[in-house]
Each structure stands twice: as C-alpha cells, then as structure tokens.
Amino acid sequence: xxxxxxxxxxxxxxxxEGVSKSFGSVIALKSGSLRMEPNSIHALIGENGxxxxxxxxxxxxxxxxxxxxxxxxxxxxxxSNTAQSKDAGIAxxxxxxxxxxDLSVTENIFMGRQPTRGFRGIDRRAMRAQVKxxxxxxxxxxxxxxxxxxxxxxxxQIIEIAKAISLDARVLIMDEPTAALSGVExxxxxxxxxxxxxxxRAVLFISHRFDEVFDLCDTVTIMRDxxxxxxxxxxxxxVDELVRQMVGRDVSTLFPKEPADIGEEVLVVDGLNTRxxxxxxxxxxxxxxxxxxxxxVGAGRSEIARAIFGVDxxxxxxxxxxxxxxxxxxxxxxxxAGIALVPEDxxxxxxxxxxxxxxxxxxxxxxxxxRWGLLWPQAENTAAAHWAARLEVKxxxxxxxxxxxxxxxxxxxxxxxxxATGPKVLIVDEPTRGIDIGTKSEVHRDLxxxxxxxxxxxxxxxxLPEVLGMADRVLVVHEGRITAEIDRADATPEAVMFxxxxxxxxxx
Amino acid sequence: xxxxxxxxxxxxxxKNYSRPAWQRVLLTxxxxxxxxxxxxxxxxxxxxxxxxxxxxxxxxxxxxxxILLIALPMTMIIITGEIDLSVASVVGLSSVTFGTLYxxxxxxxxxxxxxxxxxxxxxxINGFLxxxxxLPSLAVTIGTLALFRGxxxxxxxxxxVTGFPDSWTDLATSKIPGTPxxxxxxxxxxxAIIFALVLHATPFGRGVFAIGQSSxxxxxxxxxxxxxxxxxxxxxxxxxxxxxxxxxxxxxxARGDNATGLELSVIxxxxxxxVSIFGGRGALHGxxxxxxxxxxxxxxxxxxxxxxxVINIITGTLLxxxxxxxxxxxxxxxxxARQRGKRAAAGGAAPSAVxxxxxxxxxxxxxxxEEQ
Numbered sequence: 001x002x003x004x005x006x007x008x009x010x011x012x013x014x015x016x017e018g019v020s021k022s023f024g025s026v027i028a029l030k031s032g033s034l035r036m037e038p039n040s041i042h043a044l045i046g047e048n049g050x051x052x053x054x055x056x057x058x059x060x061x062x063x064x065x066x067x068x069x070x071x072x073x074x075x076x077x078x079x080s081n082t083a084q085s086k087d088a089g090i091a092x093x094x095x096x097x098x099x100x101x102d103l104s105v106t107e108n109i110f111m112g113r114q115p116t117r118g119f120r121g122i123d124r125r126a127m128r129a130q131v132k133x134x135x136x137x138x139x140x141x142x143x144x145x146x147x148x149x150x151x152x153x154x155x156x157q158i159i160e161i162a163k164a165i166s167l168d169a170r171v172l173i174m175d176e177p178t179a180a181l182s183g184v185e186x187x188x189x190x191x192x193x194x195x196x197x198x199x200x201r202a203v204l205f206i207s208h209r210f211d212e213v214f215d216l217c218d219t220v221t222i223m224r225d226x227x228x229x230x231x232x233x234x235x236x237x238x239v240d241e242l243v244r245q246m247v248g249r250d251v252s253t254l255f256p257k258e259p260a261d262i263g264e265e266v267l268v269v270d271g272l273n274t275r276x277x278x279x280x281x282x283x284x285x286x287x288x289x290x291x292x293x294x295x296x297v298g299a300g301r302s303e304i305a306r307a308i309f310g311v312d313x314x315x316x317x318x319x320x321x322x323x324x325x326x327x328x329x330x331x332x333x334x335x336x337a338g339i340a341l342v343p344e345d346x347x348x349x350x351x352x353x354x355x356x357x358x359x360x361x362x363x364x365x366x367x368x369x370x371r372w373g374l375l376w377p378q379a380e381n382t383a384a385a386h387w388a389a390r391l392e393v394k395x396x397x398x399x400x401x402x403x404x405x406x407x408x409x410x411x412x413x414x415x416x417x418x419x420a421t422g423p424k425v426l427i428v429d430e431p432t433r434g435i436d437i438g439t440k441s442e443v444h445r446d447l448x449x450x451x452x453x454x455x456x457x458x459x460x461x462x463x464l465p466e467v468l469g470m471a472d473r474v475l476v477v478h479e480g481r482i483t484a485e486i487d488r489a490d491a492t493p494e495a496v497m498f499x500x501x502x503x504x505x506x507x508x
Numbered sequence: 509x510x511x512x513x514x515x516x517x518x519x520x521x522x523k524n525y526s527r528p529a530w531q532r533v534l535l536t537x538x539x540x541x542x543x544x545x546x547x548x549x550x551x552x553x554x555x556x557x558x559x560x561x562x563x564x565x566x567x568x569x570x571x572x573x574x575i576l577l578i579a580l581p582m583t584m585i586i587i588t589g590e591i592d593l594s595v596a597s598v599v600g601l602s603s604v605t606f607g608t609l610y611x612x613x614x615x616x617x618x619x620x621x622x623x624x625x626x627x628x629x630x631x632x633i634n635g636f637l638x639x640x641x642x643l644p645s646l647a648v649t650i651g652t653l654a655l656f657r658g659x660x661x662x663x664x665x666x667x668x669v670t671g672f673p674d675s676w677t678d679l680a681t682s683k684i685p686g687t688p689x690x691x692x693x694x695x696x697x698x699x700a701i702i703f704a705l706v707l708h709a710t711p712f713g714r715g716v717f718a719i720g721q722s723s724x725x726x727x728x729x730x731x732x733x734x735x736x737x738x739x740x741x742x743x744x745x746x747x748x749x750x751x752x753x754x755x756x757x758x759x760x761x762a763r764g765d766n767a768t769g770l771e772l773s774v775i776x777x778x779x780x781x782x783v784s785i786f787g788g789r790g791a792l793h794g795x796x797x798x799x800x801x802x803x804x805x806x807x808x809x810x811x812x813x814x815x816x817x818v819i820n821i822i823t824g825t826l827l828x829x830x831x832x833x834x835x836x837x838x839x840x841x842x843x844x845a846r847q848r849g850k851r852a853a854a855g856g857a858a859p860s861a862v863x864x865x866x867x868x869x870x871x872x873x874x875x876x877x878e879e880q
Contacts, residue, residue: 311728332730341728349728354721354788358524363718363729366711374709381524389520397526417729 011074013038013202014059014090014171019068021054024406028054032068033228034221036171036202041193043213043234044206046223047246047464047497052206055223056175060092061085073170091164092173097156101149106131108148109163134162138192154185161192172196173204178212179298190216208296208501210239222246240494247464247493257448257470263287264322266456267339267425269308272317277303278480281317285425285456290447292471293460295500300480301460302344305427308458309341310334321425335364338424342414342431344460346407350414353403357395358384360402361416387416391446408439415446426450429460444470464493476500537782537834538794545801552808559808562688570681570758572803573692574599574751574767576796578774579781580703581744583795586778587707588719588737589787590638590645595748596770597656598630600763602752604660607669607762616676624749630656631745635738653771661764669762680757692754699747704792712736720787776823777802780830801826 014036021029029051036042046052057063058070061079070077072088079085099108106127107114115130117123131144140158148156157177164172174193178186193203193216207213213220214234222229222245229245265284272281278300285291293301307314313329320326321337334341343349352360361384362369369379384398391412395405402413411431418426428447432440447470451457461467467474474491476484476499484499525532533539553560578595585592606623610616630652637648682691707713718726719733727733756762781798783790802823809819 309728331727332732335730343728345724348722348724350725352718352721352725355718359714359717363714363726363731366714370711374705375711375714376709377524385522385524388522392520395522397523399525 011071012036013073014204015069015071015074016055016059017069019055019058019065019070021058021063021066027226029058029065030226031228032058032223032226034204035231036204037219038170038200038202039197040218041197041203041205041216043217043220044204044223045208045210045213045220045242045246046229047462050223050246051226052223053175054226056092056173056204056206059085059090059171059173086167086169089168089170090173091160091167091169091171092175093157093160093164093177095176095179096153097160099148099156099159102147104145104147105142105151105159106144108159109134109166130166131162134166137165138162138195140188140192152185154181154189157181157189158192161196165196169201171202171204173206175206176208177205178207178209186212210242210501213242214239243494243497247497257290257444257472258452260288260448260452261454262289262472263454266322267308267458268318268320269304270318270320272304272307272314272319274303274307274312274314276480278307278477281480281482283475283482283485285458287424287454287456288451289472290451290457290459290470292467292474293458293477294464294467294471294474294496295462295477297462299477299500301477302429303480304477305341305429305458305460306343308334309339309427311341335421338422340364340418340421340423340426342411342418342426342428344429344433346411346414346433351402351410353401353410355402356399357388357393357402357405357413358398360413361387361420364417365420383420384416387420388413390419391416392442406435406439408435408443411435411443412439415443419450423455425456425458427458427460430462431459432461432463432466464496467491467496468493478502536791536794538791538797541781541794541797541801545797545804548801548804548808552804556808556812559811564807564811566683566688566690568803568807569690569693571807572799573690573696573758574755574770575773575777575803576696576799577699577751577754578744578748578770579778579795579799580699580792581740581747582774582778583781583783583790583792584703584707584713584716585645585737585740585744586775586783586785587716587787587790588740589723590737590740591649591775592631592634592645592741592744593649593771593775594630594634594652594656595744595751595774596767597653597660598627598745598748599752599755599767599770600660600765601630601656602627602749603756603762603766604664604669604764605749606753606756608663610672610762611669616673620753623753624746627745627747627749627752628742629745631742631748632738634745635741638741639734639738657764657768660766664762664764666764670760672757672760677757677760680754692758700792700796707792716740717788720784720789722788773802776827780827782830785831798830 012035014034016032016034019029019032020027032051032055034042034044034055044052044055054063058065061082061084064078064080072090077088079088100111103111106124109131110127115123115126117126128144135142135144138158138161142151142155142158148159151159161172177189181189193205197203205213205217217234219231220234220237220242221231222242224246263286266287268284270282273279281304283291293304295301303312306312307328308319310326310329310331310333318325319328321339324337326337326339327333347353352363358380362380365383366375366380369375369383371379381398388395388398393405393412393416394409402410405413415431431447432443435443444466447457447459459467459470461470468491471491472488474484474486474488474496475482476486476496478500483502484495486495486499527535558564578599582592582595602623605626606619609619609622614622634645634649634652637643638645679691683689684691684694707716715726715731715736718729718731719736723733752766755766759766777799778790778795779785779798780801781790781795783795805823805826806819809822810816
C-alpha cells in the first residue's frame with residue numbers, strides 16, 4: 001500500500017496544463033488541461049477524437065506526454081508506465097474491465113499483492129474479510145468467491161472500483177463507464193461514485209450522455225480537436241451551451257462535396273436486425289449520393305456496414321442492390337453485386353501489412369487478372385500501378401510491404417483495392433481516422449469525385465466536420481437504431497450531436 | 509460503371525520492384541537452402557565413401573519420396589497458419605485400406621482409388637472440425653493422429669498384408685531408364701509443378717497467403733477462408749493416402765504402423781525450407797530443398813556409420829537454427845548498422861554494405877493471429 005502526501009486546500013488532486021502528445025505526424029493532443037479537486041466529480045466531454053482518451057492514457061501512464069505539466073496533489077509527476085501511476089494513487093476504470101475470468105472476485109482484487117502469512121502462503125481468510133468490508137463500504141452485494149466469468153459489465157466495474165479503493169486511490173477515472181450499463185446499474189454506479197466523492201476522492205467521469213453529466217457531476221471540462229476549451233461549474237451551464245462548445249467551429253469551409261447528379265436507388269437496406277447490435281435499420285442510397293452514418297463510437301454503425309457487406313451474419317431483414325436481393329453472410333456475393341467495404345480497422349481488416357502494395361491492391365480483383373487460369377506478375381503490376389497512380393499512393397516500389405507505408409497511404413491502398421473492383425456501392429468506415437490532414441483532404445476529394453461519377457457511397461464517420469462537409473444526407477445512429485435523418489441543408493453540428501446522444505422519442 | 513477516380517492526370521509512375529531481378533531470385537531464404545543442399549551434397553560426396561555412387565542417390569530419393577509428396581499440401585496448410593499432424597496416420601490408414609481390399613480380392617487400381625478416397629475422407633474430417641466446428645488444427649490433428657492410427661492398427665492388427673504382384677512393387681522401386689532417378693519422382697515432379705503453380709500463380713494461392721498473413725483482412729477482401737482451408741485439408745489427406753500406397757508397394761507390405769512419426773519429418777522439412785510456422789510466408793522450391801537437405805544429411809551420416817540418435821540431434825539442431833535464423837539475422841544486422849553508425853559518427857570510413865544472404869528475413873515476428 002502506498003502513502004500519500006496530505007492534500008492541502010490549495011493544490012488540486014490532479015492538474016494537467018498544456019499537455020500534448022503526437023503519434024508520428026498525427027497530433028492526438030495539442031493542449032490538454034484539467035484541474036481535478038478532491039471531494040468532487042468532474043466530467044470530461046468532447047466529440048470522438050477530441051483527445052479525451054489520449055489525455056486519460058497520459059494520466060494512467062499508458063502514454064508519455066511530449067510536453068506540458070502534470071501534477072498530483074501539488075507535486076510534479078512523471079509516469080513511464082501504468083504501475084507507477086497506480087502506485088501514485090490513480091485508478092482508471094475502463095468501459096470494459098479486463099479481469100481474469102477464471103479467478104474469483106477476491107483473487108482478482110488482490111492480484112499481485114495477496115496478503116501472506118507464515119511460509120509465504122496466501123492468507124485467504126484475510127483477503128475475503130477485506131473484500132467483504134470493501135463491498136459493504138460500496139453497498140454492493142457480489143459473492144467474493146465466485147469466478148468473475150459471467151459477471152455483468154456493471155459488476156466487473158464495481159470490482160475494479162473495489163480494487164482501486166483497496167489501493168487507496170485518490171483519483172479515480174471512469175472512461176465511459178455507463179456505455180454498456182442498464183438504468184438500474186447506472187444508478188448503482190452513481191451511488192458508488194458519490195460515496196467516493198464524499199470520502200474526499202477526486203473522480204473523473206467521461207460520458208457522452210448529457211443527462212448523466214448533469215445528474216452526477218459537479219464540474220465539467222470540454223475538449224475539442226485535442227485542445228482544452230473550457231471548464232465550468234455544472235450549474236452554470238446548459239446542454240445547448242455544452243454542445244456548442246463541443247462542436248463550435250466553422251465547418252462549412254471544410255471538405256466540400258461537389259454537387260453530383262443524384263440517380264436511381266442502388267442499395268436498399270430493409271429492416272435489418274441483429275439482436276443486441278442494431279434494430280430495424282432501413283435506408284437506401286442513390287447513385288451519386290453520399291450518405292453519412294453519424295453517431296457515437298459503439299452506436300452500431302460499423303456492425304451495420306459489416307452485415308451489409310456480409311462479413312457478419314444478421315438475424316432478419318434484407319439487402320438489395322439494384323433490385324436484386326443479396327445473399328446474407330457472404331462477402332464474395334456482396335462483391336459480385338458491386339458492394340465494396342473499406343473497413344474501420346485498417347491495420348487488421350483493411351490492409352495486409354506483410355503483403356506488398358501490388359498484392360494488396362489486386363487482392364479483390366485477382367480472379368479477373370488471370371490468363372489461362374494463372375496470374376502473371378505483369379498483369380498484377382500493371383493493375384496495381386494504375387490504381388496507385390490514380391490515388392497517388394506514395395511508395396518506393398510496388399513490391400514494398402504495405403506495412404512500411406504511412407497510415408494515409410495504407411488507406412489509399414485499401415481504397416485502390418476496392419475501386420479496382422468497379423463497385424456500385426462503396427462503404428467507407430472511418431475513412432480518415434488516424435491519417436494526416438493532407439492525405440485526409442485527398443481522400444475526401446476522391447470520395448467526392450467518385451460520387452460525381454455515379455457511385456453510391458455510405459460514409460461512416462465520427463468526425464462531425466467530415467460528416468457535415470461530405471454528406472448529402474446524414475443518418476444518425478443511436479444505440480443500434482437510426483434516430484434521425486437530416487438533409488444536407490438542415491445538418492448542423494447541434495442537430496447531429498443532439499440526435500446522436502438522445503433517444504428517438506426525446507429527439508422528436 | 510464508375511471505375512476511375514479522377515480525370516486527374518496520373519503523374520506518378522512506379523517501379524515494380526525495389527531490387528533488381530537477380531537479387532530477387534538469388535538473395536532469398538529459399539536460395540540459401542538450395543545452396544546448402546548443393547554444398548552438403550558436394551562435401552558428403554567428397555568425404556563419405558560410397559555416397560557419390562548412383563545407387564545412393566536412388567535410395568535417397570526412394571526414402572524421401574513420401575516426405576516430398578506430403579510436404580506439398582503441408583506447405584500450403586502451414587502458410588495459411590494451420591497444421592496437419594495426422595498425415596503419417598493417414599499414410600497408415602491408406603496402407604491398411606489398400607492392403608485389406610487387395611487381400612479381399614479387389615483389383616489393385618480399385619484398391620488404390622479406395623485408399624485415396626479414405627485419405628480424402630480423413631482430410632475432410634480434419635477440415636470439417638477446423639473450419640466448420642472452429643477448433644484449432646493443432647488440437648484436431650493431434651486427435652485424429654491417434655484416431656486414424658488407431659483405426660489402421662485396429663483393422664489389420666499387428667499383421668501385415670504382403671504378396672502384392674511384383675509388377676506393382678517393382679514399379680514402385682523402378683528407375684527412369686538410364687538414370688539413377690526412381691520413377692516415383694516423375695509423379696512427384698508433376699504434382700510439385702501443379703502445387704507450385706496453384707500456390708504461387710493462381711488466385712487461390714494468393715488467397716492462401718492472404719489467409720496466413722491476416723485472415724481477418726482476407727475475409728474482408730472476399731477470400732473464402734473456411735472453404736480454402738477445407739480444400740487444403742482434403743488435399744493433404746488425399747496426398748498422404750497416395751504416399752501410403754507408395755509406401756506399401758515400396759516395402760511390399762501393408763501395415764497399420766507404416767510411416768509412424770513421419771509427420772515430424774515432413775513438418776521439419778517444411779519449416780527448414782523457409783515456411784513460417786506463423787503462416788503467410790514460404791515458397792515451394794525452398795520446401796523441396798528442405799526435404800532434400802534433411803534426406804542427404806541423414807543418408808550421408810548413415811553411410812558414415814553415424815548412429816541414428818546423432819543424426820536426429822543434427823537434424824534437430826538444424827531445424828532450430830532455421831526457425832530462429834530470421835530473427836538472429838535481423839538482430840545481427842541492426843547491431844551491425846548501429847556500430848557502423850557509431851564509427852561513421854566517430855569520423856572513420858564506414859565499410860561498404862554487403863548484401864546479406866537472406867535479405868527478406870523479417871526483423872519482427874509476424875503479427876498475432878486473430879483468436880477464435
């Protein structure tokens with residue numbers, strides 16, 4: 001157990017000032033600031049990509065900051081790993097806790113620091129007594145002896161919190177803890193969080209749900225584009241004000257989509273359902289149109305895309321391309337029908353890092369390049385060079401491993417792979433995530449041009465400026481349902497953000 | 509339909525390859541193995557009495573023919589990131605099927621077809637359990653290794669079927685007229701060409717590599733991952749059954765315990781030949797050289813009266829070296845580069861770069877496979 005500097009009235013529990021972090025050429029955090037007081041629950045809000053996670057990871061010691069100040073109870077600190085931040089009294093409870101499923105609740109709480117007695121044997125009785133004490137302090141009822149496998153996410157979070165308290169953590173960070181919880185579970189978590197606050201701890205609560213923020217928190221800090229925007233007492237602000245601060249920027253000049261002739265309906269999705277992921281999803285996309293699926297991370301947008309493309313199965317519903325019904329759970333059939341999917345996880349799903357640029361860009365059309373049943377290197381190289389040139393892929397040679405390219409160029413290779421198939425419907429899932437700003441605008445220009453040539457495009461994006469700049473129509477997905485359909489003319493940041501954080505009934 | 513991004517003029521042109529052709533062909537791991545085969549053969553011919561005799565080469569090839577055959581589909585299976593440990597048991601099962609049916613009065617060609625079918629079914633069972641049920645191939649084929657061997661021994665007991673017509677047993681051990689090369693090598697060469705083309709020059713083969721490099725990305729690119737693996741397991745079973753027929757005729761004896769332990773020789777040779785155990789990398793000519801390397805070493809050492817336990821120690825050491833050599837080389841190269849950097853910084857003239865014999869060795873281990 002670690003000791004702590006007594007907290008003086010003047011110094012905050014945790015202070016960050018002007019903290020920055022970049023990964024290669026991508027700036028994840030420009031200037032993050034946060035001042036957490038003891039005896040207080042502090043909310044941290046911002047769009048996806050605003051830098052919240054990076055900030056938390058710096059506090060937790062997962063990442064090391066490039067610049068700026070980090071102080072714990074008035075003392076400057078540096079964490080080079082997560083163990084150091086834990087020792088200093090910081091605990092992070094993630095959305096999905098990582099416990100050892102086959103060990104008991106008690107063993108999980110004391111993992112790595114089990115109390116011992118004679119002959120270094122583990123003192124099980126002492127462990128159990130302490131856990132019971134912890135649980136009664138938290139006011140929860142979980143059997144300390146059961147394995148954690150099969151416990152609900154809510155219970156697993158409580159176990160993480162119990163672990164944090166047993167370590168006497170003074171600063172608790174909860175990263176979107178309520179995303180997977182039911183109403184009752186959220187209430188219990190809030191009770192626990194308030195209890196922790198009243199014991200003098202500082203709690204950071206990250207959430208996309210404004211009602212929760214207003215219900216639970218004392219102070220709120222808003223972040224945008226990797227920068228600190230403002231900190232206000234919760235009673236001095238409103239939902240409208242927060243939304244404005246989260247999205248407040250001039251979006252009209254970014255990524256303009258050129259006007260295109262909107263043609264016939266190409267893709268029709270009718271009543272798509274998968275239990276637990278998405279429900280009754282119906283929409284259509286016309287030739288020349290870019291339809292954005294907006295919403296929060298985890299709302300079910302990628303799952304919808306994967307089901308349409310056939311990588312995943314779905315329970316019920318129908319997908320038709322140009323009037324022809326599509327076999328479900330069959331990507332090859334989707335490809336034949338003219339659907340292409342540029343997936344979300346570029347490094348694992350999009351590009352084969354070990355394989356060459358040429359092989360990657362011809363993977364989806366390899367069957368069309370054969371002569372007498374065989375693939376000739378010349379045919380592959382010609383096709384690959386054609387698409388690499390069209391998309392201006394920067395690579396030393398076509399046989400360079402895709403893994404040696406920058407993220408943006410890897411994404412272009414994935415795009416090349418799919419454009420080569422001559423698709424009618426192109427689904428792009430977070431097409432510009434983690435790529436530099438220059439390549440980003442090239443990708444946007446390419447998408448715009450493709451739509452101009454009559455392609456029907458579905459764009460999933462968590463970046464509001466991208467959505468508003470590119471989309472002819474915005475479909476907002478919230479908790480697996482399409483909760484709003486907004487035309488380009490009516491699409492304001494506030495409208496999209498509101499629909500993304502509220503249920504349909506509330507939005508109506 | 510739209511199949512062009514932009515009217516933008518394509519200004520960029522691309523080199524097809526980052527290295528000249530001779531480097532791409534010669535400076536590979538496969539060529540290093542082939543060079544080792546030639547080197548070992550020359551040394552053995554000079555040092556070991558009788559090794560240079562043509563009859564030695566004949567017996568060497570007769571000995572490794574079964575391994576060569578089974579290594580063809582095994583290469584593809586390991587490139588997809590799977591493994592088939594049951595092949596030697598399928599050899600036994602095929603041998604017993606073939607022998608029992610011949611004994612029961614079936615003509616030889618029909619018995620052969622039945623044995624091949626038994627192998628295909630065995631391979632299908634493996635493939636079904638791996639792809640449809642979703643079990644790891646390591647566990648599945650350890651299980652079927654015991655199962656198929658048990659069936660083989662169970663059918664025939666400890667007895668053997670002998671008395672195959674001389675015309676057939678002689679064919680198995682015959683040579684191409686005027687050469688010391690066994691006739692069975694003709695069959696092998698035909699199959700090797702087919703497998704090499706399928707693996708290295710067809711869409712199917714591209715899919716095999718893609719699965720091994722990233723089965724997730726392959727699935728997202730429309731590669732039929734499960735179907736591909738199932739086909740490979742069926743091919744593996746069928747070829748193992750073919751090897752079982754050859755094995756039976758060569759020794760004139762159908763037994764349930766034929767070729768026990770052969771799977772380890774096959775896998776050792778495939779890995780020695782440059783196929784990554786993690787999948788995604790490898791070439792068939794390297795594997796063939798790997799089989800020959802192990803075969804030549806064993807044959808030469810036996811002729812030199814080295815005992816079989818020592819032979820095992822040597823081939824085992826060779827295998828370990830071949831598996832760790834890529835990372836060792838990368839380590840050596842980075843150390844060398846660092847020291848060169850230091851010397852250059854100190855003002856001394858840096859030595860000129862010398863091409864490594866294995867330049868495509870990977871500095872880092874292949875990415876983790878997705879867990880199912």
